[in-house]
Amino acid sequence: MVRFTLVQRTTFLACLFSLLLFAPGAHAQTANAALGGCFNPFVNPNDIAVPANVGDYVRFIAGNELRGCLCGDAVSAVVTLTGLDAYKGIQASLVSDPTAPDRRLFRFVDLKVLPQGPQDIEFNICVQAFRAAGSPCGGSWTSEMVCTQRRIRVNQPRVNGSISATPSDLYVAPGRLGTTTLSWSTTVATTAQVSVKIKNSSAPATVLSTALTGSRAYAQLAPNYTYVFQLHANGLLVAEREVIVREGASGTLTATPNPVSVPLGGQGSTVLQWTSKNAIDTQILVSVNGQGSALVFSGKSGTQTVPWIVAGQSYVFTQILTGEPFNVLASVTVRGEVARPPQPLTGPWSNPARSGQGWDLQRLGTDGVSLTWFTYTASGQPIWYLSTMSGETGEWVGPLTESTWTGSTATFRNVGTAKLLVTNNQWRFKWTLGALSGEEPIVRTDFGGGATTMNLNGLWYRPEEPGWGVLFATRGTTQVATVCAFAGSRPVWLQGSVVSASTSLSVPLNYLTSTTLCPGCTGSPSTNIQSAGTLTVNGISGVPGSLTATSQLSYPGGSWNRSNVSLFRLVGP
Numbered sequence: 001m002v003r004f005t006l007v008q009r010t011t012f013l014a015c016l017f018s019l020l021l022f023a024p025g026a027h028a029q030t031a032n033a034a035l036g037g038c039f040n041p042f043v044n045p046n047d048i049a050v051p052a053n054v055g056d057y058v059r060f061i062a063g064n065e066l067r068g069c070l071c072g073d074a075v076s077a078v079v080t081l082t083g084l085d086a087y088k089g090i091q092a093s094l095v096s097d098p099t100a101p102d103r104r105l106f107r108f109v110d111l112k113v114l115p116q117g118p119q120d121i122e123f124n125i126c127v128q129a130f131r132a133a134g135s136p137c138g139g140s141w142t143s144e145m146v147c148t149q150r151r152i153r154v155n156q157p158r159v160n161g162s163i164s165a166t167p168s169d170l171y172v173a174p175g176r177l178g179t180t181t182l183s184w185s186t187t188v189a190t191t192a193q194v195s196v197k198i199k200n201s202s203a204p205a206t207v208l209s210t211a212l213t214g215s216r217a218y219a220q221l222a223p224n225y226t227y228v229f230q231l232h233a234n235g236l237l238v239a240e241r242e243v244i245v246r247e248g249a250s251g252t253l254t255a256t257p258n259p260v261s262v263p264l265g266g267q268g269s270t271v272l273q274w275t276s277k278n279a280i281d282t283q284i285l286v287s288v289n290g291q292g293s294a295l296v297f298s299g300k301s302g303t304q305t306v307p308w309i310v311a312g313q314s315y316v317f318t319q320i321l322t323g324e325p326f327n328v329l330a331s332v333t334v335r336g337e338v339a340r341p342p343q344p345l346t347g348p349w350s351n352p353a354r355s356g357q358g359w360d361l362q363r364l365g366t367d368g369v370s371l372t373w374f375t376y377t378a379s380g381q382p383i384w385y386l387s388t389m390s391g392e393t394g395e396w397v398g399p400l401t402e403s404t405w406t407g408s409t410a411t412f413r414n415v416g417t418a419k420l421l422v423t424n425n426q427w428r429f430k431w432t433l434g435a436l437s438g439e440e441p442i443v444r445t446d447f448g449g450g451a452t453t454m455n456l457n458g459l460w461y462r463p464e465e466p467g468w469g470v471l472f473a474t475r476g477t478t479q480v481a482t483v484c485a486f487a488g489s490r491p492v493w494l495q496g497s498v499v500s501a502s503t504s505l506s507v508p509l510n511y512l513t514s515t516t517l518c519p520g521c522t523g524s525p526s527t528n529i530q531s532a533g534t535l536t537v538n539g540i541s542g543v544p545g546s547l548t549a550t551s552q553l554s555y556p557g558g559s560w561n562r563s564n565v566s567l568f569r570l571v572g573p
Contacts, residue, residue, distance in 0.1 A: 161186040161238035163194065163231040168241065170221070171248030173329075174277065178221035180243050182229060185213040189233035199226040199242065223247035249279040251319045251329030255306075258332070261339040262311035264393045269307040270334055274319050276300045281322040282329060289314055298322065309336040340391030341422050343369060346457065346572060347473045348445040348480065349427075356527040357517045359429065359442060360471045360482065361420075362459055362571045364388070369396045370459070370571055371418055372471060373431075374482065374493050376518040380528075381557075382511065384484050384493045385433075387418035396420040400431060403467055405486035410467020436520040448478025453501045455543045458572015462565050470535070470549070470567060481507045481535055483551065487558030494532045494553060494560075507535045511555040530555075537567075545569055 163184040172178035186192050192212045197205035208229075209216060221227060223245050230240040253274040262268035276282045284297040284304075296317075297304050309315065315334040321327040343366070349359040362370040369389040377383050389398035400416035416433040430439040456472035456479060473480040480497040496509040511532040516523035533553035539546075547567045553560040 159187065159189050159234050159236060159238065161189065161192070161231045161233045163229055163239045163241050165218075165229055165241045165243045167243075169244045169246075171246050172221060172223040173248045173250040174223060175250075176223075177219060178223070178245055179217050179219040180221060180227075181215065181217050182208070182241075183215040184209075184231050184239070186231070186233040186238070189238075191234055193232045194229065195232070196227055196229050199228050205230065221245045247278055249276060249282075249321055249327070249329060251276040251279065251282060253284070253317060253319045253330035253332050255317065255332045255334045259335040259337045260309040262309060262336045263339050267307060268309040268311070268336055268339075269305055270309055271303060271305050272297070272317060272332075273303045274301060274330065276319070276329060279321055279329070282319050283322050285318045285320060285325070287316045287318070290316070293318070293325075306334075309334060311336045311338045338392060339394050340367070341394055341396060341420070344396075344420060344427060345444050348471075348482075349442045350445050351429075351440050351442050354440065354517055354525045356512065356514055356525050358445070360459075360473070364571065367391060369398075369420065371398070371420070372459075372484065373400070373418070373429075374495075376514045376521075378518050378521070380513045380515040380518065381487075381490075382492045382494075382513065384491050385415070385418075386412070389418065389420065394421065400433065403484075403486075403491045405467065405489045405491070408465060410486075431519065433519050438519060445473075446475075447473075447480070447497075448475030448499075450476035450478075451501070452476055453541055454479075454503050454539050455573050456537075456539070456547075459570045460547065460549075460567040461570045462562075462567055464565075468560075469570065472572075474573075477501045479505055479507065481509070483509060483535060483553070483560065485551075485553065485558075485560040487555065490557065492555065492558070494555065496535070503540055504538050505536065507537075509533055509535055509553060543573060 161184065163182065165180045165182055167180060170178050170180065182194065184192075184194055189212060192210060193207055194209040194211075194214075195205040195207050196218065197203065208218065212233075218227075218229075221243065224247050225245050227243045227245065228240055229243065231238055251274060253272065255270045255272055258270060260268035260270050272284065274282070274284060279300055281298065281300055283295055284302075285293040286296050287293040296306075306315075313336045315336075316331060317334065318331040319329045321329065343363050344361045346362050347360070349361055350357070357373075357375045359374070360372040364370055367390065371387040371389055373385045373387070375383060375385070383402075385400050385402055387398040387400050389396040391397075397417070397419050399414045400418045401412040402415045403410045403412055416431060419430040421428055421430070427442050428439055429442050431437065452474055455474050457474050459469055459471050461469035468483075468485050471482040471484065473482075478497060478499050480495070482493055482495045484491065484493055486492060492511070494509040494511055496507045498505055498507045509532045510529045512527045512529050514525070514527045515521065516526050532555045533551070535553070536550045538548045545568065548564055549562065549567050550564055551560055551562045
């Protein structure tokens with residue numbers, strides 16, 4: 001037999017097959033022979049098992065064969081098929097046997113296989129022949145009906161399947177991807193394939209699974225597309241499901257500035273700005289420190305000032321679709337911080353009214369200041385204190401620490417507090433030291449000029465002996481060096497300068513004492529200066545990261561001699 005597979009969606013059932021066959025002329029035989037005996041209705045194939053899947057079409061041939069007992073040309077016949085009510089027939093063209101066109105007339109009939117399982121298809125073929133009275137063969141009748149019963153068996157294996165997608169209609173914000181969960185199963189199948197493609201796209205489908213039964217999430221759904229998920233079983237398309245992805249609402253929400261700088265005891269402001277797309281209306285909610293939420297603004301877009309930001313508080317502003325608190329379009333977290341003072345310029349500072357003592361200031365990133373205070377003890381000997389300061393309540397604040405040398409490293413102890421603040425554009429230094437306290441204005445020391453060959457600005461130290469170091473200040477060709485060393489275990493400082501465009505420097509250092517410039521001391525500022533030796537350094541042009549240094553230093557109470565040691569920049573330039 002010949003078998004064709006046609007993809008048809010309809011399950012409508014047709015029940016009638018008919019064909020008008022015009023028989024060609026035949027040779028004259030017996031004049032009064034019964035016309036019905038000249039026809040032989042047939043079916044091909046007959047009574048066979050046909051394997052087929054649901055949706056397939058099984059083709060067979062039905063017709064009549066002339067037996068050669070007719071005479072004359074005025075003969076016609078009608079072939080009628082009955083008993084096929086459960087199947088749909090596809091009519092084909094009338095075809096004659098090319099080897100005997102006058103003996104065989106037939107037609108093709110296609111039966112659609114329905115999901116009913118294996119069964120026999122039984123039907124009748126009836127041939128009604130016609131001949132006009134007075135034909136050459138004679139006789140007086142005009143028609144005769146001949147019927148015969150035939151059978152075809154269709155063996156249908158019931159290959160079937162189903163597929164679902166949840167959700168099958170969803171909204172996805174622009175720039176994002178949505179997810180649907182697929183579930184599928186097959187019946188009487190040995191192979192399966194789940195695939196996805198974009199509807200009306202020429203791009204090939206993507207295979208997602210070859211399991212006969214399963215479930216999985218598909219998370220590549222872009223808005224404004226329809227996706228078609230198909231299930232094939234044994235190579236046949238048995239089920240499909242469409243998923244429509246629509247572009248959902250989206251929004252933007254910003255706060256400027258953020259964080260908000262808040263003056264001490266006051267409130268700060270930020271400006272909220274928001275937009276939306278595909279939204280009927282939106283609302284702006286705020287939650288303070290995670291405690292509940294409150295409506296503050298509404299509108300599809302807008303700009304509003306929030307003037308009530310408090311230092312130390314966290315504010316979460318959320319944009320939602322109006323009436324849908326769980327449909328978040330955008331959010332921003334705003335923090336209130338104590339207003340920090342500006343960071344001071346780096347380098348040496350002094351109080352011109354009390355010349356002879358000073359400070360070195362270095363920036364620690366964007367939120368810290370390193371301060372070294374060069375002053376004197378009550379007995380007039382030089383001493384230095386260190387403070388690492390952070391911005392608090394509009395001031396730079398930190399503990400004041402004193403160093404003690406152990407022989408190979410230094411230890412530190414807190415001896416007071418240090419503060420830097422700006423009042424009327426004037427920097428001021430405030431301190432406490434034990435029971436003493438004080439405050440004085442300071443300005444950045446200006447010196448030197450010309451083109452710089454080697455920029456040494458910053459604090460340099462030796463990793464093998466932490467706790468001592470050298471502060472360099474470079475201005476053009478002038479290099480100022482301050483060595484933070486020790487006399488025994490007590491901290492001392494020595495200072496000197498040199499004007500040179502060379503990368504090899506020899507800086508003469510001095511040991512200073514004063515009985516009028518110590519913390520809490522009074523009287524006219526005065527210092528006593530004595531030579532303490534030389535600091536020699538060798539570097540490279542530009543901004544070196546390391547130096548080779550030699551110190552030959554001697555002063556009351558101690559000495560500081562180091563030969564060809566490596567110094568590394570700790571902070572600066």
